[in-house]
Amino acid sequence: AQSVTQPDIHITVSEGASLELRCNYSYGATPYLFWYVQSPGQGLQLLLKYFSGDTLVQGIKGFEAEFKRSQSSFNLRKPSVHWSDAAEYFCAVVSGGSNYKLTFGKGTLLTVNP
Amino acid sequence: DSGVTQTPKHLITATGQRVTLRCSPRSGDLSVYWYQQSLDQGLQFLIQYYNGEERAKGNILERFSAQQFPDLHSELNLSSLELGDSALYFCASSTGNEQFFGPGTRLTVL
Numbered sequence: 001a002q003s004v005t006q007p008d009i010h011i012t013v014s015e016g017a018s019l020e021l022r023c024n025y026s027y028g029a030t031p032y033l034f035w036y037v038q039s040p041g042q043g044l045q046l047l048l049k050y051f052s053g054d055t056l057v058q059g060i061k062g063f064e065a066e067f068k069r070s071q072s073s074f075n076l077r078k079p080s081v082h083w084s085d086a087a088e089y090f091c092a093v094v095s096g097g098s099n100y101k102l103t104f105g106k107g108t109l110l111t112v113n114p
Numbered sequence: 115d116s117g118v119t120q121t122p123k124h125l126i127t128a129t130g131q132r133v134t135l136r137c138s139p140r141s142g143d144l145s146v147y148w149y150q151q152s153l154d155q156g157l158q159f160l161i162q163y164y165n166g167e168e169r170a171k172g173n174i175l176e177r178f179s180a181q182q183f184p185d186l187h188s189e190l191n192l193s194s195l196e197l198g199d200s201a202l203y204f205c206a207s208s209t210g211n212e213q214f215f216g217p218g219t220r221l222t223v224l
Contacts, residue, residue: 032211043116043204044215051211090157100211101147101170104157 002027002093006105013081014113021076021108023091032094033074034102035065039087047089050074061085086112117141118207118216126222132193135219139186139207145169146188147213148180152201163188195223 003026013019025031032051036044048059055067065076074091088109092102117140127133139146148160150173159172163182174180177195182188192199200223206213 034212036215043217044206045116046212046214049212094211100145100208100213101159101162101172102149102157102206102213103159106156 002031002103004091004093004103004105006089006091006108008108009106010109010111012111012113015083016080019076019078019081019085019110021089021091021110023074023076023105024072025074025091025093026072027093032100033065033067034092034094035059035063035074035076036090036092036104037061037087038090038107044090047076081110081112083112083114086110116214116216118205118214120203120205120216120219122219123217124220124222126224127195128224129195129197131195131223132191133195133221135190135192135203135205135221137188137190137205137207137216139188139205140214143207143209143214144186145208146182146186147206147208148174148188148190149204149206150201151204151218152198157204160190192221197223199223 005024034049035047047063050067088107090107091105094100119138121136144165147162151157160174161180162170166182180190202218204218205216
């Protein structure tokens with residue numbers, strides 16, 4: 001069965017600093033990969049997705065992620081973090097086939113210091 | 115706004131009770147998914163419906179059931195509630211392989 005690991009439970013960065021959130025997946029075939037963000041008390045918003053093609057994908061709010069098959073990773077990056085980016089971030093993989101259920105990592109909580 | 119609506123926003127009930135959570139998918143989406151988010155288990159897939167039929171089951175307890183109606187809205191029924199059922203329940207809808215999430219229903223079992 002597929003699984004997703006987010007090694008960092010909590011990350012703190014200063015506003016304006018760069019950010020990288022790690023995600024590793026375990027899946028036999030080519031995965032469909034996603035990053036979602038959840039602000040306090042809110043639902044999940046899709047930041048970006050990878051299905052195939054270019055391994056560097058651009059998302060909303062200035063985020064990007066790079067798919068590296070050799071490392072089974074899909075890390076999320078942002079060059080300069082804003083205070084409004086403070087939230088919890090979830091990496092997810094889709095099982096594919098006729099059922100597109102998402103398997104999520106445990107999430108990384110991002111704190112942004114002024 | 116994802117276009118997916120969920121009601122109610124909050125629900126407080128007692129152990130042993132039964133509740134129904136409602137989800138209206140985005141216009142045109144045939145698939146509805148239910149997820150549970152709890153502190154100890156994280157985000158877990160419960161069940162998927164596609165155009166009124168059950169398509170896939172995840173870690174859904176036997177005390178829980180769901181259905182999707184002809185107008186494509188879905189309901190998740192939780193019965194014989196236990197303290198451990200307290201969680202945030204999300205509904206998502208999709209047409210392809212991208213899911214759009216509703217704001218969730220926070221269930222508190224006292």
